[in-house]
Amino acid sequence: MDYIQGKFLKIDLSKNEIAEEMMDENLFKYYFSGSGIAAYMLYKEKTYSLSSFSPEMPLLIIPGFLTGTPIPSACKTSICSKSPLTNTWCESTVGGYFGAELKRAGYDGIYIIGQAVKPVYIFINNGEVKIKSAEKIWGKDIYIASKLLKEETDDKSIIMCIGIAGENLVKISGIAVVKEYNEMRAAARGGLGAAMGAKKIKAIVARGTGDIKFSNKTELIKSVKSYIPSIKENTSAFSKFGTAGSVPGAEISGDLPIKNWRGMSWEEGANKISGQTMAEKAFVKHHTCFACPIRCAKTVKILSGPYQGEETEQPEYETIAGLGSMLLNDDLATLIEAADLCNRLGLDTMSTGAVIAFSMEAYENGLITEKDTGGIKLNWGNREAILNLIPKIAGKEGIGVILSEGTKNAASHIGGVSREFAIHIKGLEVAFHDPRLWATMPLNYATANRGGCHLESLGYLAETGRFNPSLLGFNSDRTWEENIEMSIKLQDFMAALNALGICKFVLLGGIGPEQITHWLNLTANWKLNIGELLFVGARIYNLKRVYNNKIGFSRMDDILPPRLLTSGRTKGSFAKKNPQLDRMLERYYQLRGWDEFGRVKNDKLKELNLDNLII
Template sequence: MTFSLRGKVLDIDLTAGKAREITIPEADYRAFLGGSGVAAKWFYDTGKMQCSPLAPEAPLFVMTGLLTGVNVPTACKASFCGRSPATGIWSESTVGGRWPSALRSCGFDGMIISGCSAEPVYLYLCEDKVELREAGYLWGKDVYATQEAIGEEVEDENLRVAAIGPAGERQVLIAGIIIDGHDARAAGRGGMGAVMGSKRLKAIAVSKGKKTPKPYDPDALARARREAVPRIREKTRGLTDYGTAGGVPVVEKLGDLPIRNWTGGSWTEGAARTSGQAIMENVGVGHYACYRCPIRCGKEVQVTKGPYAGTEAHGPEYETAAGFGAHLLNDDLHTIVSANDLCNRLGLDTMSTASVIAFAMELYEHGLIRAEDAGGLELNWGNGEAILVLVEQIGNREGIGEILSQGVRRAAAHFGPPAAEFAVETKGLEYAFHDPRAFTSMALVYATGNRGACHLEGLTYFSENRAFPPELMGLEPEYDPHGFQGKPLLAKTMQDYMGTFNALGLCKFLIRGHVTPGEVSDWVKACTGWAMDAPELLTAGERIFNLKRLINTGLGISRKDDMLPPRLLVHDRVEGAAGGSLPHLGKMLWEYYRLRGWSPEGIPTAERLEQLGLPNR
């Protein structure tokens, strides 16, 4: 058997302006798969976890998944990994689109970037050519303009670019990295855009090459694809028709939607006005699919408000529609579309940006921020004009945006007591917009998430609501959404499975198509020739999850940090489908740690680390 998928990895020193090629051992791929799994392995091995995230020596790992670019459904992802400047712990920000597969088509699996350039630069890859190019003329440009300018310079209409905007340049702690210009897929979370900015690296541009990895057994892979794709298409039709934002009214009805900085119970009419259906009916112009994706959940829209009215842009995802809609009591979809576009242009994470604005609006309601503190802005709930001004101020670190650009945790510290009561974050990362009081397994997912309050590390609300029937993972089929029985095993099992997706380069919406670990391991087998079965795949996921935990415990994380904010732990929603529900976090955590083989303080035990083949130091 041969492992033909492996490409080169670039080790780039921006201080010296040099790049060299390194090879990752096959054993590392087999144990950690690729993507964020291999990045975690390398991060741990460098011993550079303690480096200040914005210091030149801090490494930024950019890794495609093991299957990225191969003809596997949704195999389109890459992860930007390292220590987050927002949270101070492990961070991975994974993105699809077409840039990751283009990177792999040049024969590169990824890159490790360290150092700091004296002047702004961008990285250009074309087959075997690796160049650091002058980017002073790009500094200050937004993401779309950056893509266009580099495309003109290298004379490639199909150029793929991962870029930061002004927010990343200014080291805004909630800045992301935006892929593919106007098509705008985002590696949003954790502030990895600020890490790029700290290195004066404006963009990574890639001209598509001819070195896309070839599968080990193309016939077996074709058979598996023919079996999977029709089912995936059929079960994800709602995502195809309306995008992820199509779920807003459903999520609202289930009590899962954040309303008014998590204080509201129901918002039925507003949810209907800000849904994916309403967006497509009013401003939709087309659809968009990531590379090798049969789901096609991306939407293209007309911007009708704000400084870029009249242009076309990527449509808001569910998280963005919920964040700039219900979370802020804003039922004007035109404001949501414009805020989304502004975030993409500036290079901001829409989720953290919406969260910090919700936080500011609640402080305003309680008199902790006054209009004069915000340059005369009235931060009333639902004030669309104020929302758009705040997005720009955050991205440019202007006015009150200077404070808000640091995220909810630091902003709460700035404003002082009792502002922390309104700060909804765990480990410094603002929450994703699925309520842990509606599906209480999500309390565990958020509390133990390796990058903070991330929904994607477990996605157990899909399981609880049978969007991904739990019996496909060998679990109990039904759960009381507000109870605690069975939730620890559900959370652990799904975290282990989801950990493999960012390593393989797959989209997690595959589980909406009922794709099982057995099916994924068949794909891995057909691509690599490894005799990998479902248990080995899930063990790899568990190994990856524990390694990230190990990185975090080395940075001081323990049970004290596996916590929900008061807003979600002791305040109920009062009304709506999740009214009266509060997660039994303590009870669930105890069982969860036992299942994980962690100490009561949340530290992986030597015995479990040895079982997983991880170092114990």
């Protein structure tokens, strides 16, 4: 293969075995790489019938097909397995520098099975791979562990690491990627930190100095360069404030969830914790992911608590919603401190914010008392409550034992009416874009393969025109039917983008499927058209759906929590447009080629050339 190395690393921790495998070139043509190839491998091996913590369950770490090339924002790595939180297909995708470094070290992916006897880390150094003891760093926070690992290996290593939450098998734990101390990106969703912890892997350390293979280098660089100025211009606000800059606008439109999704407006609070306010009060510097001209990442100063004065990641939009508006926490210092704590401990800030919001509502309803919390009053916006609960969740202490299982499981445990306000889809706490405002988001959330995920279609960006829907062939003035068609096309496009390793925010820079296809063709010497790119995306999307079908997920799981279906917001330009989800689902299944129960039909699999995977 002259456009990709094609080599995967296969590790069996139970047997302490390390091997290399050259992948069949056709797999890259069929699934690109990243979450696409992962879907194929996990499905083919029938891992849907395994438990997520079983030693036989593979953990796959696969950079996107284009990751490491000069294509803008081609930096992503997908971590895939069966979710410990939701029991569904799970992909959690992370930016930063790990994927490019892994490729430079000689590998296009890592496949890990088994379970180590004692904590380990895996050191991948320019084609040489060692499984080393992590006993000295087990129990350390992500930043400290990364620092120690850099000292022990190479200062230029890129570290993929779990925190104490992952070690403790907390189901809302994530995996961090660290380049520099206090700078991290996270594969946060779905509890894959616990999947890594179950294998007793504290970290994977990559160091590579080789070249990354791709074709037509000169032409590709020339083409990419010509788009950088317009990408920068179109994303200048994003560059300036990060995703955090969207908070005030989201509050005005009614997209921002408030007080566990039942608040109507919170203008003053939103402004106090926005990216604009952080730029004034805490900003230190901009940083970025591999090959990304947008530079949405920021470093800020910690304004309170034990790490006051140190630097940390600026909380992003989703984190601000989770640890801010969802909890009515309008104190910037508390927000930054809480986000930093989650990062250090390896918790998903979104699920953590959501489960704390849930616990505050349970407290308000007398379903949790101070006896349960060790005397902490779980009042809305209470700084002490937020900062106390986070380490309790990561350490599975006291009330944290229940909350560490995620909102759905916590509600089952607490009982009473708590399930009414446990806001999750298929067990994943819903991402913080209010589906009541959008024509496509209810469908997107209900059918997203990993549960309540906004990234599987980004419909809200297309509906506002921030990603131009005409690039996928849709007008701004769409019929009901066209909205469903657009949802499907967006899902397929996002599945393809994810497998390619491109950050979806590049779409805000005016880049669309035409440009992506052109760059892909240059890189791999292929001759795909946009339809064929979307066809691969459809293949991947459907394969993840069949995986879930095999576990037993069907139409009855494609639902939204009652609060998001029936309680129309009174604020915002889209207010009171409650989704007609049932009707939409029926048509969506027809257009998808699924049966009335939401199962992918064999004919559909044949149409996608997946005959060999019909089981």
